[in-house]
Amino acid sequence: MWSRTRLVLCMLLAVSVILGLTGGLVLGQAFPRNETLYTGGKQWGPVSNWNPFMAGNQAMGTIGLCYETLFLYDPLTDQFIPWLAESGKWLSSTVYELKVRQGVKWSDGQPLTAADVKFTFDLGKTAALNITSLWDWLDNIVQVGDYYLEFHFKQALYQEWANNLYNIAIVPQHIWASRNATTVSTGANENPIGSGPYLFFAVDQVKMVWVRNDNWWAKTALGKSVAPKYIVDLVNTSNENSLGLVLQGQEDLNNNYLPGISTLLLGGYALHTYFPGAPYHLAANTAWLDINLQKKPMGDVNFRKALAYAINVADIVSRDYGNMVQAANATGLLPTWDKYVDQAVINSLGTSYDPVKAKQTLTAAGYKDVNGDGFVEAPDGSKIALKIIVPNGWSDWMAAIQIISSNAQAVGINVQPNYPDFNGYLDARLNGTFDLAIDNQQQISNTPWSYYHFIFYDKLADIPSTQGGNYGRYNNPTAFALVSQLDKVPTSDLAGMKAVISQIQTIQLTDLPIIPLWYNGMWAQMSTAYWTGWPSSADGDAHYLPVTWNGYWNMTSILMLCNLTAK
Amino acid sequence: MSKYFRRKLFIYVLTFFLAVTIDWLIPRFMPGNPIQVLIARANLKAESAKVVYSYYMRAFGLDVPIWNQYANFWNALFHGDFGTSLWLFPQPVIKIILRAVPYDILLLLPAILLSWFAGNKFGAFAARSKWLDNTVSPLGYVLTATPYMWLGMLLAWTFGIVLRVLPFSGAYSYALMPTLSWIFIWSLLEHWILPFVSLFMVMFGGWAIGMRNMIIYELEADYSHYLETLGAPRRLIRRYAFRNALLPQITGLALQLGVIVAGALVTEIVFSYPGIGYLILQAIQNHDYFLLQGCFLFVIIGVLLANLAIDVTYVLVDPRTRTGMQGER
Numbered sequence: 001m002w003s004r005t006r007l008v009l010c011m012l013l014a015v016s017v018i019l020g021l022t023g024g025l026v027l028g029q030a031f032p033r034n035e036t037l038y039t040g041g042k043q044w045g046p047v048s049n050w051n052p053f054m055a056g057n058q059a060m061g062t063i064g065l066c067y068e069t070l071f072l073y074d075p076l077t078d079q080f081i082p083w084l085a086e087s088g089k090w091l092s093s094t095v096y097e098l099k100v101r102q103g104v105k106w107s108d109g110q111p112l113t114a115a116d117v118k119f120t121f122d123l124g125k126t127a128a129l130n131i132t133s134l135w136d137w138l139d140n141i142v143q144v145g146d147y148y149l150e151f152h153f154k155q156a157l158y159q160e161w162a163n164n165l166y167n168i169a170i171v172p173q174h175i176w177a178s179r180n181a182t183t184v185s186t187g188a189n190e191n192p193i194g195s196g197p198y199l200f201f202a203v204d205q206v207k208m209v210w211v212r213n214d215n216w217w218a219k220t221a222l223g224k225s226v227a228p229k230y231i232v233d234l235v236n237t238s239n240e241n242s243l244g245l246v247l248q249g250q251e252d253l254n255n256n257y258l259p260g261i262s263t264l265l266l267g268g269y270a271l272h273t274y275f276p277g278a279p280y281h282l283a284a285n286t287a288w289l290d291i292n293l294q295k296k297p298m299g300d301v302n303f304r305k306a307l308a309y310a311i312n313v314a315d316i317v318s319r320d321y322g323n324m325v326q327a328a329n330a331t332g333l334l335p336t337w338d339k340y341v342d343q344a345v346i347n348s349l350g351t352s353y354d355p356v357k358a359k360q361t362l363t364a365a366g367y368k369d370v371n372g373d374g375f376v377e378a379p380d381g382s383k384i385a386l387k388i389i390v391p392n393g394w395s396d397w398m399a400a401i402q403i404i405s406s407n408a409q410a411v412g413i414n415v416q417p418n419y420p421d422f423n424g425y426l427d428a429r430l431n432g433t434f435d436l437a438i439d440n441q442q443q444i445s446n447t448p449w450s451y452y453h454f455i456f457y458d459k460l461a462d463i464p465s466t467q468g469g470n471y472g473r474y475n476n477p478t479a480f481a482l483v484s485q486l487d488k489v490p491t492s493d494l495a496g497m498k499a500v501i502s503q504i505q506t507i508q509l510t511d512l513p514i515i516p517l518w519y520n521g522m523w524a525q526m527s528t529a530y531w532t533g534w535p536s537s538a539d540g541d542a543h544y545l546p547v548t549w550n551g552y553w554n555m556t557s558i559l560m561l562c563n564l565t566a567k
Numbered sequence: 568m569s570k571y572f573r574r575k576l577f578i579y580v581l582t583f584f585l586a587v588t589i590d591w592l593i594p595r596f597m598p599g600n601p602i603q604v605l606i607a608r609a610n611l612k613a614e615s616a617k618v619v620y621s622y623y624m625r626a627f628g629l630d631v632p633i634w635n636q637y638a639n640f641w642n643a644l645f646h647g648d649f650g651t652s653l654w655l656f657p658q659p660v661i662k663i664i665l666r667a668v669p670y671d672i673l674l675l676l677p678a679i680l681l682s683w684f685a686g687n688k689f690g691a692f693a694a695r696s697k698w699l700d701n702t703v704s705p706l707g708y709v710l711t712a713t714p715y716m717w718l719g720m721l722l723a724w725t726f727g728i729v730l731r732v733l734p735f736s737g738a739y740s741y742a743l744m745p746t747l748s749w750i751f752i753w754s755l756l757e758h759w760i761l762p763f764v765s766l767f768m769v770m771f772g773g774w775a776i777g778m779r780n781m782i783i784y785e786l787e788a789d790y791s792h793y794l795e796t797l798g799a800p801r802r803l804i805r806r807y808a809f810r811n812a813l814l815p816q817i818t819g820l821a822l823q824l825g826v827i828v829a830g831a832l833v834t835e836i837v838f839s840y841p842g843i844g845y846l847i848l849q850a851i852q853n854h855d856y857f858l859l860q861g862c863f864l865f866v867i868i869g870v871l872l873a874n875l876a877i878d879v880t881y882v883l884v885d886p887r888t889r890t891g892m893q894g895e896r
Contacts, residue, residue, distance in 0.1 A: 030742040030750065038741060045849050046663065046841070048655035056609030057656060128622040133614030185619075186626065188657050202744050205666055205841035206737050209744070232741055237839045240720065241736055244728055250741065423599035423854050426607055443610070457613060465620045467606055468613025550610070 031209070033530060034566045037228035039548050040242055041255025041523070043235045047208045050192040050200065052169040053129045053185055055550060059208045060233040064553020066194035066210070067169035070098065070117070073446050074556045075336045076282075076543050080162070080446075081556075084112065084170055084195065086147075090490070096151040096161065104217040106172045108193050113146045119173035121151075127181040131168055157487045159449040166446070166554050170195070197226040197561070208233045226561040228531075233548065246271070249529030255547055257396060257523045262322055272526040274546060275537045278323035281521030282545065286332045286451070287397075287440040289388075289404070289515040291472045294432055297378045298386075298472070302365035304512045308351040309358035310411040311404050313517050320399040325518045331505050332455075332516030337448050339494070342502040349509035358411040367412075375414035385414045388436040389428060392419040397438050400517075429471040430464045439471065440520050443551060447491070452483045452504055455514055474513035479504060522547045533564045575878055579871055586871075590863040591640055594856045595633070601653050601854035602629065627653065627857075640860075649864070650857035654849055660861035664828075664843065668865070670738050671830045671842040674759065678766040678831075679823050686774025687816055691809055693775065694782035704779055710772030719765045719837035726761060734758050736839040762838040766831060774816065781812035814885060818877055825873025828865040 042060040050059050052067040063069065070085040082088070086099040104112040118141045124131035137157055142150040153161075175193055176184060192200055195217065198210035210231040218224045236242055236256060243258050245251040247269050258264075261280050265271055273280040289311070297303045313327040326335070330350035333341050362368075366379030377383055388405060390397035401417040408415035415436065420428065428434035442454045454469030458480035462468065482504045489496045508514075524546040526534040535544040542563045544556040602623045606616050624630045628639055643650060649660040690707075693699040727735030734740065739754040785791060785808035794804050830844030843862055850858040881888045 030740065033742070036742065045655055045846070046658075046666070048652070048658045054609070054656070055611060056605070057654075128615075128618045130609075130611050130615045130619075132618050133612055136614065182626075185622070186657050204745060205670070206839065207741055234737075234741060235839070235841075237836045237845055241723075241837065241839045244723060245736055248728060248731070250736070422852060423597065423604055426603055427599035430603060441610070453613075459613070462613075462617060464603070466613040466616045467603070467611075468616070 031230045031232060035229035037231045037253065037531060037561075037564070038234060038245075038251045039231060039253045039255075040234040040236055040245065040251050041253075042548050042550070043208065043233055044237075046205050046235060047203050049188040051185075051187055051189040052171060052192075052194075053123075053127070055130055058550070059203070060548050061198065061208075061210060061231065061553060062192065063169040063550065064196065064558050065198040065231065066192050066196045066200065067171060068194065068196045069166050069169055069554045071166045072554050072556055072558065073166040075444050075446070075545070076556075078336070078446070080166065083166075083554075084117075085165075088165065090156075090158075091150070094153040094156050096153070096156075098149045098151065100147040100149065101217070101221065102147055103221060104195055105215065106174075106193055106195055107199050107213055107215070108172075108175075110172065110174055111146075112170065112172070112195050114143050114149045115146070116173045117149060117170055118143050119177065120168065120170045123171075123176070123184055127184040129185055131164070134164060155488075158490045159447040159487045162446050162491045163450060167551065197558070198231060201230065206235045224559075224562045226558075227533075227564040227566065228561065231561075246525050246527055249527050252527050252529075252531050253546060253548065254525040255523055255549060256525075257521075258525055259324075259396070260322060261324055261525065270527055270529040272528050272534050272536070274522070274524060274535060279326050279519075279521060280324050281523055283326060283334050283336070283444070283519035284522040284547070285440045285443050285520050286328050286334060287400075287438055287517045287520050288328070288332050288455075289517060290429060290434070290437040290439045291512075291514060292432060292434055292436070293472045293474050293513065295435060296382070297367070297384055298435065300365065301511055302361055303367065304515070305351060306358045306361040306365070306367070306411065307408060307413065308512060308515045309354045309361060310407050310413065311515065311517070312353045312355075312407050314353065315407075316400045316403050317518055320396060320403060321518070325521055328516040328518050330509060330516065332514070333448055333451065334444055334519060336444060337451075340448050340498060340501045342498070342505050345502060345505045345509060349506065351509075351512070351515075355407075355411050362412065369412060374412065375409070376412040383414075386416070386435040387418040388415055388438075389418045389420055389425055389434055390438045391422040391425045393422075401438065430467060432463070432471065432473055434471070437471070438517070439514075441469065444522075444555070448497075448501060449483065449486050452486065452501075455508075456480055456483045456504070458483075470513075472513055474511070476507065476511065476513075479507045479511075482507070522552075528567070530567050531564045532567055535560050535563070572878075575875070579875065583867065583871060586867045587644075587864060588637075590860055590867060591637060594851075594854070594859045597851075597854060599854060600629075601856060602627065604854050605653055605656065627651070644864075649861040652850075652855055652858040654853035654855040654858060660857050663846065663858060664861055664865060667830070667841060667843045667846055668828055670840060671828060671844070673738075673755075674762055674766070674834070674840060674842060675827045675831055676824075678763055678770060679820070679827070682767045682770035683774050683816070683820050683823075686771045687778045687813065689771075690775040690778025690780075691782050691805075691812070694779045694786075695805070700779070704776065707772040707775040707779070710768050711770075711776060713769055713772075715765060715769055715831070715833040716837060718769060719762070719834055722761050722765050723837060733761050735761055738841055758838075758840075762831075762834050762840050765837075766834055774819075777816060777819070778812060781815065782808055785809075785811050814881075817880060817884070821873040821877045821880070822870070824876075825870035826866055828869050829862070 047059040048057055050062050052063050068084050072081040072083050084101055084104060086101040088098045091097045100114045100117055106112055121141055125135055137153055137155045139152045139154045172193055197213050197216040199213045201209040201211035212226060212229045239256050239258060242254050242256045246254045249270060261273060274282050291298045291304055293299050317323060317325055317327050329341060330346045331341055362376055367376040370377045370381060388401045390401050398419055405415045405417045429437055442451045456479045457468035457470035460473055482500055486500045489500060522545060526546060535542045535546045544560040545552055546560055547557050602620060605623060606620055611619060628636060652658050652660050652663055655663055693703040723735035726733040734757055737758055739758050743751050743754055791804050791808060828843060830842040832844035832848055835842045835845040847862050
């Protein structure tokens with residue numbers, strides 16, 4: 001019996017120790033629900049850094065909530081909104097004038113001046129940053145006084161420059177000047193000091209918490225203030241878990257792809273999407289088919305044409321996506337770039353689903369079924385067996401390539417779906433070992449140049465290290481030259497842009513280096529359980545992008561926060 | 568006795584060396600290049616990506632020959648440097664692991680110990696009665712064959728979304744930061760219930776079946792029949808059978824405890840529980856050599872320690888081992 005007595009004694013001791021430890025505890029502080037916005041969809045692992053130069057894995061809102069850009073860009077109206085800059089304009093063909101907004105303060109109280117802006121751009125000269133390549137065509141920056149700058153260019157790339165204006169976040173010189181190049185480009189930058197509407201509050205394994213900066217400059221300068229006191233960004237582990245949180249109203253804004261939105265909207269949940277009906281979400285990027293032109297028979301344009309005729313995109317849109325996406329235009333240009341689409345070119349050269357035409361094109365080009373297995377052989381008699389790849393686990397894309405494969409098989413092209421892991425998929429594209437692959441790497445932006453620069457990326461040998469695009473290795477110096485030429489057209493010259501783009505489109509639709517398929521959405525499930533005033537397409541509602549992904553806060557998502565009201 | 572442990576120790580050191588080497592080697596067999604993955608996620612401008620690419624290759628020491636990388640790895644390890652994570656760049660691997668491990672222990676230790684205890688008791692009990700054997704054993708089979716994922720999702724859906732009585736996401740409320748306070752501890756407990764129950768149920772089934780089969784086997788053994796013919800009471804025979812049946816279960820328990828730091832992958836994904844299992848999955852998917860190495864290093868150490876514990880425990884609980892060691896002298 002001695003052991004039982006000892007056990008009781010041990011337990012008593014343990015209980016008293018725990019009580020002693022916790023006895024003096026106060027009630028913990030929780031974020032008040034009506035002042036807190038819960039977001040999710042950007043972060044797939046614990047938060048690792050707040051470095052505005054480390055695009056990709058920086059914490060949600062590092063650029064946008066904490067660090068800010070010179071301008072915002074509104075893709076829906078194609079307008080630049082002065083932000084840290086008061087104004088900017090081209091003085092001559094190679095000199096850009098920038099007036100920095102007065103009265104902006106860093107969160108430590110120091111003023112933000114032209115010196116900070118110049119310093120930020122200059123960092124690209126010494127450290128390996130995303131702005132480093134800017135210095136290939138930027139000559140120098142002249143600062144006159146505290147709020148005026150002139151950028152002198154060796155060669156003005158107007159389209160690209162406009163893109164930089166709303167993507168480069170300005171950092172405080174007084175903090176970053178003492179850092180070495182390595183820390184600048186790869187440091188974690190804990191406790192970030194920015195100019196934006198939110199301050200770093202706390203971080204743990206599963207979330208990042210921002211707290212409102214009540215001294216934000218836009219309050220006085222623009223009469224704007226952000227509504228939520230706290231923004232808690234949650235780490236995703238699975239779409240199922242996120243879906244549960246949204247349905248329960250725990251997460252206010254979720255930017256994951258959650259299938260079946262149409263049913264959920266009718267399911268009595270306090271759920272809101274940008275469009276009340278299909279496609280529910282705005283278009284964020286184009287999904288297209290990468291075709292490896294180095295391999296037979298994809299090098300043959302007639303084969304690519306036949307493939308384009310064979311694919312039933314409408315079927316993918318309705319069956320795979322439940323109409324949550326839209327079929328892409330033949331050029332692949334996003335709906336926000338509609339004005340650049342040359343309809344005449346599409347009418348004469350565009351392809352769309354037409355299996356009969358697909359078969360005719362194959363036959364006319366000499367592809368026929370020689371051995372009677374139901375699939376065509378190449379004109380030289382060699383067998384055709386192609387694989388189409390997407391990363392394993394990307395369920396919507398996996399379903400899409402099943403449809404594409406059966407479409408291709410229906411016209412006699414032997415295409416089989418294949419799902420390597422993400423790295424295998426990436427590697428196959430970078431090294432050009434794939435046959436067919438789905439790609440969507442170009443996000444919405446201020447200029448179709450970014451899209452064309454990607455699909456007509458000209459440094460073919462550099463693709464594995466630059467990931468610059470053109471994974472099918474399409475080689476056409478005329479097209480490459482046109483894309484470079486487009487970069488040099490001033491953004492104000494719409495007619496000039498259209499003229500170049502029309503030529504590019506003619507080449508694109510004639511040669512078909514890629515096949516545009518559908519537009520992936522800016523997946524945004526908004527819950528009206530605790531917050532209202534969400535962006536929507538309805539008249540009178542705010543038309544902002546409801547997305548927390550990198551690069552979207554500075555495309556008007558930040559204005560969404562100014563428009564919210566607690567319920 | 569010391570000779571026995573000396574020999575064991577030698578084997579442990581050798582195993583450690585080999586296991587760590589394999590641990591280092593395996594991620595590098597994966598096709599693809601981790602820096603490419605890093606760049607792919609960064610969405611950089613092509614012209615800048617080239618500069619950044621060569622910069623990262625140098626920073627992670629991936630630009631030197633493979634044997635050199637291996638030597639650097641051991642060198643760093645002896646200096647207590649686990650490297651920097653690629654996926655969660657620039658966080659040090661050790662920091663990431665140490666932040667996640669407490670949640671694994673919190674979740675898995677009670678689940679393993681309680682299910683072991685309850686499963687063995689129940690299994691032994693079931694072997695004794697026909698009625699229980701006909702009800703509990705099938706239940707055990709069903710439970711142990713249930714995929715964690717499915718059970719977890721079912722629990723999360725029922726209690727979290729339909730009944731709304733228990734939280735199903737995270738280790739504590741998203742409205743809280745970890746502090747030593749009642750509200751936090753309460754929240755921690757509340758969030759722990761569902762993942763714990765799902766793990767407990769599945770593990771319980773496994774232990775119970777194991778024990779039940781083992782008892783039946785032991786009761787049919789020669790020594791049981793011998794005791795019976797000697798006229799020993801049934802209680803006594805069962806007690807001896809239980810003791811013998813427990814030995815393999817102890818090994819099983821120790822091995823489970825050894826891999827505790829590997830986490831419970833599926834449970835962590837379903838319930839968004841911030842343990843190491845999810846980190847390992849992401850490390851594989853992101854080609855994070857260094858995080859993967861670090862996680863598995865912990866697993867290796869855990870398994871070796873567990874084996875050591877088994878060796879010691881057997882000396883204590885199994886008289887046959889003690890006799891064997893005396894024979895060695």
